Amino acid sequence: MNISKSFLNCDSLNFFELLKPSAGTAPDGSFSLNFTIFEDLNEIALKWSLMDSNESLNPWLSFDFQKNMVTAMPENVKVLYGCYSFGNEIKGYFPIYFYDFSLDKSFREKNPIKRILGKLIKGKILLMGQIFSTGTNYPFSEYLRDQHFQKELHHFLHSIASRYKAKAILWKDFFSVCAALEQNGYFSFKYQPAMIMAIDNHWETMHDYEQFLSSKYRIRLSRARNKMKGITWKTLNKEEIIHSQADLHRLYIGILSEATFKMSTVPVSYFSSMKEAFKEKYNITAGYLDGKLICFYSTLVNGKTLEANLTGFEEKTNLKMQLYLNMLFLMVENAIKLKVGKLNFYRTAMEIKSSVGAVGKDTMVYIKPTSKWLAPLFPILIPWFSPQNIVWKSRSPFKAIFS
Numbered sequence: 001m002n003i004s005k006s007f008l009n010c011d012s013l014n015f016f017e018l019l020k021p022s023a024g025t026a027p028d029g030s031f032s033l034n035f036t037i038f039e040d041l042n043e044i045a046l047k048w049s050l051m052d053s054n055e056s057l058n059p060w061l062s063f064d065f066q067k068n069m070v071t072a073m074p075e076n077v078k079v080l081y082g083c084y085s086f087g088n089e090i091k092g093y094f095p096i097y098f099y100d101f102s103l104d105k106s107f108r109e110k111n112p113i114k115r116i117l118g119k120l121i122k123g124k125i126l127l128m129g130q131i132f133s134t135g136t137n138y139p140f141s142e143y144l145r146d147q148h149f150q151k152e153l154h155h156f157l158h159s160i161a162s163r164y165k166a167k168a169i170l171w172k173d174f175f176s177v178c179a180a181l182e183q184n185g186y187f188s189f190k191y192q193p194a195m196i197m198a199i200d201n202h203w204e205t206m207h208d209y210e211q212f213l214s215s216k217y218r219i220r221l222s223r224a225r226n227k228m229k230g231i232t233w234k235t236l237n238k239e240e241i242i243h244s245q246a247d248l249h250r251l252y253i254g255i256l257s258e259a260t261f262k263m264s265t266v267p268v269s270y271f272s273s274m275k276e277a278f279k280e281k282y283n284i285t286a287g288y289l290d291g292k293l294i295c296f297y298s299t300l301v302n303g304k305t306l307e308a309n310l311t312g313f314e315e316k317t318n319l320k321m322q323l324y325l326n327m328l329f330l331m332v333e334n335a336i337k338l339k340v341g342k343l344n345f346y347r348t349a350m351e352i353k354s355s356v357g358a359v360g361k362d363t364m365v366y367i368k369p370t371s372k373w374l375a376p377l378f379p380i381l382i383p384w385f386s387p388q389n390i391v392w393k394s395r396s397p398f399k400a401i402f403s
Helices: 041-051 063-069 112-118 147-163 179-183 206-212 215-227 238-256 270-281 315-321 323-338 350-354 372-385
Strands: 031-038 077-086 089-102 122-128 168-174 187-198 231-235 282-289 292-302 305-313 342-344 359-369
Touching: 031 041, 031 147, 041 063, 041 077, 041 089, 063 077, 063 270, 077 147, 122 147, 147 168, 147 179, 168 187, 187 350, 187 372, 206 323, 215 323, 231 323, 238 270, 238 282, 238 292, 238 305, 270 282, 270 292, 270 305, 282 323, 292 315, 292 323, 305 315, 305 323, 315 323, 323 342, 323 350, 350 359, 359 372
Parallel strands: 122 168, 305 342
Antiparallel strands: 031 077, 077 089, 089 122, 168 359, 187 342, 187 359, 231 282, 282 292, 292 305
16 A cells, blocks of 8 residues: 555555456456555646546546535545556546544434434544445446455555544445455445436437326326426526525525435535536526526436436425426436436435336445444444335336336
8 A cells, every 4th residue: 555645744655465366357467456545636636637538437536526626525524535556557546535424413313312322423434435426436346346456445445544533434335235345344234225217218308208107197297397387497607606506505405404314515615616527517407486596406417327416495485386396307308318328316305206217226335343342333323323214105107118
């Protein structure tokens, strides 16, 4: 493992020996596997930005995203930057989040016993994955299930976690079991499913989508549209986002306060920073009633997937005009126009998302304490506090021939 001078103020150290890869999981022949940690993004700016020329790059792993989000991180999150290489060849960079977790602040809990215990459960967590999205966002995904690679990566992460006094290492999100993590002592648990909708390649317009809906759901769509009459929809440019981001943040906070679980709260500057980082791939569509901003939704094009990022709306107006349902339909329309293969609605509000065509996909989260005495507590406390058992009914809006 190499430790950057900017991080430790000492010479680089190498703790990893030559590692022979498993067949089909790493380059042919023996290679030296190295992990390096950097605290200063400027130290690796040029090398990281040059790697972003790859058109298939996951935007969450781009240098532009890291650069623009430096000043737009939640106040309880600190970011370091990892690098992995085979021999002298740098393969990729990735963010490592240190998240100051407080159960009392993260969960909205009615149980008085849980509320009391929640005030006692807090600490720093090293988080791998993307804090702002749902999905597997790692540059080394093709090697992650290799047991040798995972073992050495865990040694690297554990040393960094110990130095920053993190009480646990957490990985999010996996759509299937990761045996390599389990064999390295990680405890797995399911969280709320990701709501993902397949976009049929025969859909050219929203009308085509409507024809696949059953009569009941076509009527529902028509009623929702009628209720939103009078709303003007506008995709905001960068200047308009900057001008409106205080109002966008207010609407976002309004619905976040009702969430069962919230990892963190983004600052006001998040929206303009996202636009600066992702340019035309990231869009905010705002709804105005009589000139007043009453709702918005944001999306990000990630390869062949359209991701639904943050939303916000006025609660009272939502009840009258079905703002949220209409925004879901608008996102479906966006996905069809962009000719993507999937629309990832992320978590929460599972039932209403399923009513427009999304299907719940289980997500696995892995966690391992850095202290051995905490290990027996995790399998007990996590299922007890986790909101995974929220009861919801999956809807089937499509005709039988499609579903």
